[in-house]
Amino acid sequence: MTLGPRLAVATALALAAASLALPFHPVYDPWAWLVWGRELLDGGLETAAGPSWKPLPVLIDTPLSLFGDAAPKAWLLVARSGWICAPLLAGLLAARLSGEEAGCWRWIATAIAAGSVALTGDSFTPPLRQFTGGLSEPLLVALVLGAIWAALDERPGLAFGLGTAAALLRPECWPFLALWAFHATRERPRLRLTAIAVAILVPLAWFVPDIVGAGNPLEGGETARAGGIEPLDGLKVLGRTLIAPLAAAWVGLALLLWREGRDLDRPLAILLAGASAWVLLVAVMAIAGWAGLPRFLAPATAVVAVLGAVGIARTAATGWAPQALIAATLVLAVAGFGWRAAQLPGDLDVIERQQTSIDQLFDLVDETGKDALLACGGAVRMTQVREQTALAWKLEEPIASVPIRRRPRYGIALSTKPLPAGGIVFARAGRWRATRLPCPSGYSPSSASGRAIAGVSGAAR
Numbered sequence: 001m002t003l004g005p006r007l008a009v010a011t012a013l014a015l016a017a018a019s020l021a022l023p024f025h026p027v028y029d030p031w032a033w034l035v036w037g038r039e040l041l042d043g044g045l046e047t048a049a050g051p052s053w054k055p056l057p058v059l060i061d062t063p064l065s066l067f068g069d070a071a072p073k074a075w076l077l078v079a080r081s082g083w084i085c086a087p088l089l090a091g092l093l094a095a096r097l098s099g100e101e102a103g104c105w106r107w108i109a110t111a112i113a114a115g116s117v118a119l120t121g122d123s124f125t126p127p128l129r130q131f132t133g134g135l136s137e138p139l140l141v142a143l144v145l146g147a148i149w150a151a152l153d154e155r156p157g158l159a160f161g162l163g164t165a166a167a168l169l170r171p172e173c174w175p176f177l178a179l180w181a182f183h184a185t186r187e188r189p190r191l192r193l194t195a196i197a198v199a200i201l202v203p204l205a206w207f208v209p210d211i212v213g214a215g216n217p218l219e220g221g222e223t224a225r226a227g228g229i230e231p232l233d234g235l236k237v238l239g240r241t242l243i244a245p246l247a248a249a250w251v252g253l254a255l256l257l258w259r260e261g262r263d264l265d266r267p268l269a270i271l272l273a274g275a276s277a278w279v280l281l282v283a284v285m286a287i288a289g290w291a292g293l294p295r296f297l298a299p300a301t302a303v304v305a306v307l308g309a310v311g312i313a314r315t316a317a318t319g320w321a322p323q324a325l326i327a328a329t330l331v332l333a334v335a336g337f338g339w340r341a342a343q344l345p346g347d348l349d350v351i352e353r354q355q356t357s358i359d360q361l362f363d364l365v366d367e368t369g370k371d372a373l374l375a376c377g378g379a380v381r382m383t384q385v386r387e388q389t390a391l392a393w394k395l396e397e398p399i400a401s402v403p404i405r406r407r408p409r410y411g412i413a414l415s416t417k418p419l420p421a422g423g424i425v426f427a428r429a430g431r432w433r434a435t436r437l438p439c440p441s442g443y444s445p446s447s448a449s450g451r452a453i454a455g456v457s458g459a460a461r
Contacts, residue, residue, distance in 0.1 A: 004096075005149055008088035009081075012142075016080035019131075020073050024351065025358045027133030030057070030079065031389035034071055035399055036213075037061025047213030049399040050389055052220035055205035056168035057136055072393070075134055082139025083131045086302065087118040089145040094306045096152070097268060098313035109313035112333050116246040116305035117141065119340040122294040126347040130295065133351075137295040140169045144299040145306075147180075152267060156184040156191060164198050168205055170296070172281050176274060177202075221290075237283040240294045244301035246340075248333035249308030255329075256311025259320050268307060275303040357416070358390050360430030364414070365394050368427040368434055376411035376439040379403060383415040410440045 026034070032050040039045050040062045047053050057075070064074040091114030095106040102109070120127050130138055147162035163180055167173040181195040210219040242250070253272075257264070264272070278300035286292025312333075316326045365373065373380045379401045382388050391414070392399045405413065409421045416431040423435040 004092045005089060005146060008085055008092060012081045012083075012085035012088060013077075015084050016077050019080050020077060022132065024076075024132040024355055025390065026072050026076060027129070027135065027354070028386055028389050029054075029136070030072075030075055030134040031393050032399060033057035033061045034065070034075060035389060035392050036209075037063075038065040038071070038393075038396075039398065041065045045209060045213040046398040046400055047210050047219060048215075049403070050223075050392075052223040053206065053210050053213075054136065054169060054220075055209070056165060058209070059168070059205075072134075079134035079136060079139055080131055082136075082142040083127075086138045086141040086145065087114040089142055089149065090114055090117040090302055090306050093145055093149060094309040094313070096149075097265075097306065097310045098317075102313040102317040105313035105317045108316070108330070109309035112246065112248060112252070112312060113306045113309035115333075115337050116249050116308070117302045119337065120245070120294075120298065120301060121243045121340065124293050125295050126343065128344055128347045129351055135295065136169055137298045140166055140173075141298050141302045143169070144173075145302060148271070148303075151180070156188055157194075160184065160191065160194060160198070164202065166299075167198075167202050171206070172278060172285075172296070172299075174202070175281070176278075234283040234287060237279065237286050237292045237297070240292070241279050241297055241301060241304075244294055244297060245305045245308065246333055246336040248312070248329050248336055249305045251329045251332065252308030252311035252315075253304060254311070255315040255321060255325075256307060259311070259315055259318075268310065271303050272307060275300040275307075278303075354386065356430065357432075358387055360432050361387050361391060361414070362394055364427055364429035364432045364434060365391070367429060370395050372426075373412050373414075373434065374401070376437075379411060381405040381408040381411050381413040383408065383413065383417070383419070408435075408437060410437055412436055 025031075029051045033054065035050070036045060036047065036053075036058045037060070040058065060078055061071065061075055064071045064078075067074050091110035094109040094113035098106045098109045100106075118127060122130075125135065127138075129135075143162050143166040147159045147166065150156075150159035150162060159180065163173065163177045167177045177198070181191075181198065185192045185195050206220070207217040211217045213219075216222070256268070260268075279297060282292055282296050282300075312326070312329055315321045373395065374397070378397075380391070380395070382391060382402050382404050383406060385404055388402050388404060389399055392402045395401065407420060408415075413419060413423070413435045414432060415435065416433070418433075419435050419437075421437060423437040425433045425435050427434040
């Protein structure tokens with residue numbers, strides 16, 4: 001890669017490292033990846049519980065597990081580097097595609113594209129939560145934009161590598177990677193062995209772990225479809241696509257198409273076709289029962305932001321549109337930045353509440369002890385999903401050892417509200433309480449575990 005992307009990656013790593021001083025934990029999915037990475041390092045894997053399987057994060061988290069309690073911070077370093085790198089690459093790509101003739105407008109394009117990606121409209125998982133919680137979609141955007149840059153530099157090997165990494169994050173990448181492989185190997189036969197290896201290894205990385213860990217190669221897909229989100233029609237996915245980039249980006253894209261039409265540069269035409277195909281693919285998958293969340297559209301909406309910024313820069317530089325229209329578009333961009341930035345304090349409040357909940361849950365584990373919590377059948381029941389994988393990580397147990405039971409009737413249960421089934425509360429930390437219910441029928445706890453519960457119960461009373 002040229003200096004710009006390398007500098008973007010270095011900057012992202014430095015800022016992400018500095019961000020580790022912030023007191024924020026990973027969210028649900030990253031905790032699960034950490035659990036699975038630790039299990040792989042220990043020679044086992046259980047994927048029947050938790051979120052759907054994603055190969056790349058777990059492949060990264062497996063060696064990171066060697067850092068022990070620091071592994072969550074290590075993953076956050078990786079994920080946040082991707083989050084920061086994504087808008088930087090979007091800005092650089094917009095400046096590059098605007099062309100030298102755009103002059104100073106290239107830097108306006110940089111700001112619009114970068115800002116639109118950094119402040120993507122997502123009511124389900126706002127960008128700030130994706131940053132603090134270590135979600136993988138920003139990393140996906142960075143990989144996709146990096147692959148686009150490498151392709152423009154005519155570095156097919158690098159583009160192939162980044163595209164393969166992206167394909168290990170989201171299955172939507174597969175058809176695009178296949179098309180790229182077909183194109184690249186026609187011109188460079190030496191890449192054919194690489195393409196064959198990738199065609200074999202990517203499906204294996206997605207399906208074999210679920211065969212080993214759940215006995216079902218389609219476990220991840222079934223988990224994703226059973227995630228509690230109703231199937232969507234295509235219009236809802238289109239609506240999420242429309243609100244994700246800044247409105248000014250759509251104006252810029254319209255200007256670009258109006259101005260250049262059939263003369264649109266080939267790279268821009270390919271990017272537009274790719275973004276459209278990505279949205280269509282997510283829409284079809286949503287109709288079939290998958291979630292269709294806004295962040296699943298992130299690569300497509302990032303490309304729209306880049307193309308829209310290019311349209312604004314090229315149109316303004318050539319004087320093709322009235323100055324009043326360009327000025328109004330820039331005002332719209334600034335207003336969009338302001339509106340989305342105004343949402344950040346509210347998002348931060350939600351993040352801090354979730355942070356406090358996990359802190360208190362971990363305090364409860366430290367106070368109570370692992371043996372007491374797992375005394376009834378080696379499992380502790382949770383009434384809330386969000387903290388399930390974090391608790392599994394803290395207990396150093398498989399996620400299946402922390403089953404979700406909305407109304408637990410047996411065993412040890414952790415909840416933030418009184419349980420309707422009653423039981424004895426034997427430990428508290430903040431809003432969290434540990435409740436001892438009757439052990440499952442036919443289970444006889446060991447005397448050591450029984451003494452542990454009795455001791456904690458007595459201390460609590």
